[in-house]
Amino acid sequence: MILYNVTVMVEADVASDWVEWMRMHHIPEVMNSGYFVSHRLCRLLQPEPEVNTVTYAVQYFCTSQDKLTEYIVKVAPALRDQHNHRYGHRAQAFRTVLEIISDDPALIREPLG
Numbered sequence: 001m002i003l004y005n006v007t008v009m010v011e012a013d014v015a016s017d018w019v020e021w022m023r024m025h026h027i028p029e030v031m032n033s034g035y036f037v038s039h040r041l042c043r044l045l046q047p048e049p050e051v052n053t054v055t056y057a058v059q060y061f062c063t064s065q066d067k068l069t070e071y072i073v074k075v076a077p078a079l080r081d082q083h084n085h086r087y088g089h090r091a092q093a094f095r096t097v098l099e100i101i102s103d104d105p106a107l108i109r110e111p112l113g
Helices: 012-032 065-074 076-090
Strands: 002-011 038-043 053-062 091-099
Touching (some): 002 012, 012 038, 012 076
Antiparallel strands (some): 002 091, 038 053
């Protein structure tokens, strides 16, 4: 399993709008692309974010690196453009890709809605 992690530092005054937009629009579009099997939206607690910002991690779970690569090439550019158009420099993202080696079954739950 592959974890595609998008960490986003959001200016505090648009953070609630950003979360709402992500939950109602962006994440559903990513999931509707068919490349991911589940997702998770998290807020960074430690280390403390920079002053006047809130940092989030959006985690998407994909069954293979090939599927993720296809998503990044075919789908991601348009969705990134939408995000950048809406938030510009007010929400700065960086992405990481991790291979999941082992899962603790006790930690696996349905994503929070």
